[in-house]
Amino acid sequence: xxxxxxxxxxxxxxxxxxxxxxxxxxxxxxxxxxxxxxxxxxxxxxxxxxxxxxxxxxxxxxxxxxxxxxxxxxxxxxxxxxxxxxxxxxxxxxxxxxxxxxxxxxxxxxxxxxxxxxxxxxxxxxxxxxxxxx
Amino acid sequence: xxxxxxxxxxxxxxxxxxxxxxxxxxxxxxxxxxxxxxxxxxxxxxxxxxxxxxxxxxxxxxxxxxxxxxxxxxxxxxxxxxxxxxxxxxxxxxxxxxxxxxxxxxxxxxxxxxxxxxxxxxxxxxxxxxxxxx
DNA sequence: CGGTATCCCTCCTGATACTG
DNA sequence: CAGTATCAGGAGGGATACCG
Numbered sequence: 001x002x003x004x005x006x007x008x009x010x011x012x013x014x015x016x017x018x019x020x021x022x023x024x025x026x027x028x029x030x031x032x033x034x035x036x037x038x039x040x041x042x043x044x045x046x047x048x049x050x051x052x053x054x055x056x057x058x059x060x061x062x063x064x065x066x067x068x069x070x071x072x073x074x075x076x077x078x079x080x081x082x083x084x085x086x087x088x089x090x091x092x093x094x095x096x097x098x099x100x101x102x103x104x105x106x107x108x109x110x111x112x113x114x115x116x117x118x119x120x121x122x123x124x125x126x127x128x129x130x131x132x133x134x
Numbered sequence: 135x136x137x138x139x140x141x142x143x144x145x146x147x148x149x150x151x152x153x154x155x156x157x158x159x160x161x162x163x164x165x166x167x168x169x170x171x172x173x174x175x176x177x178x179x180x181x182x183x184x185x186x187x188x189x190x191x192x193x194x195x196x197x198x199x200x201x202x203x204x205x206x207x208x209x210x211x212x213x214x215x216x217x218x219x220x221x222x223x224x225x226x227x228x229x230x231x232x233x234x235x236x237x238x239x240x241x242x243x244x245x246x247x248x249x250x251x252x253x254x255x256x257x258x259x260x261x262x263x264x265x266x267x268x
Numbered sequence: 269c270g271g272t273a274t275c276c277c278t279c280c281t282g283a284t285a286c287t288g
Numbered sequence: 289c290a291g292t293a294t295c296a297g298g299a300g301g302g303a304t305a306c307c308g
Contacts, residue, residue: 014195014302025248026173026241028255034168036281039160052290061148063282068291078258089289090288099254106247107160113240114159120233121162124212148282170301186270197302202271223269224308 032077037062037070039107042096045080046104049095079103166211171196171204173241176230179214180238183229213237 021027032038037059044050044058056067071094074080079100085091096104155161166172171193178184178192190201205228208214213234219225230238 017194021170021174025252026245028252029244029248030167030173033164036155039164040155056290060151061282063284064291065282065293076259076262077255078261084290090291092290099251099258102251103247106244109243110163110240111160113237114163117233117236118159118162121211121213124233125210128210128212190270195302197304198271199273199303200301203301218270224271226270 032073033107033110035070035073037066038074041067041070041074042079042100042104042107045094045096045100049093052092052094055094074100166207167241167244169204169207171200172208175201175204175208176213176234176238176241179228179230179234183227186226186228189228208234 040059041055044055050058052067052071055071056062056064059067062070071080071082075082075094078097080094080096083093083095085093174193175189178189184192186201186205189205190196190198193201196204205214205216209216209228212231214228214230217227217229219227
């Protein structure tokens, strides 16, 4: 039963590579950061703890579903802590952990790179777009 | 015609915030990096120029469509150059620009953070997951 | 070799309405 | 206040087949 079609072989290569990528810390991190709201939440909390509804207001346009989903995943990853104060009405505070603050430093590095080089990127785009039909 | 429903107001806030996010260099950059293949292409090319099919082999499992799409967008952003040698058969080389090398340094910083802290993240996940039903 | 064109299908997003 | 449950809509990813 030797034979494997080319398609099957490629499929297997793809699966192996997918597994490799999933196991790669860098890609796990990039996956995380690429979540639309993650960097915004981390940036917002870098300044200090916030309540759920404060975050909801600060990140205008986020739906409760996405906010909760984002916060839960960050809590799971140890980026922030969730503290419930069982008063009436309930109060829930979110705060970055040391790990979260470390991440926010990385985000600052990303931000710095972006701000330093975005102009070059925009220039490159204009150049590229203007040459399309020559 | 003063009245705007709550839904309309939120909709507008969302649109404004979306515009803000789209204009934010950091988010533009994160958007870029979050493309599944971008970081892999940049990392591959950091070691030196490569041909199209070399990249296709190195990034096992990438479809020609996605590879081309990724390369084109990076070329447009001035991250890499595309050089066609009109021999037979055709030969196309891709190479990082100085801007691209600069970006690869940032990716190295991301990679370093990931490798340094991924263990803490995994521990946090295990802790979180194991407490789910207590 | 180095792509382009097409279709499909999945996942994610966000709107909405409801609960403790 | 701080969420959860449900549903639909659309963008993007990938497989495939074909061109210069």
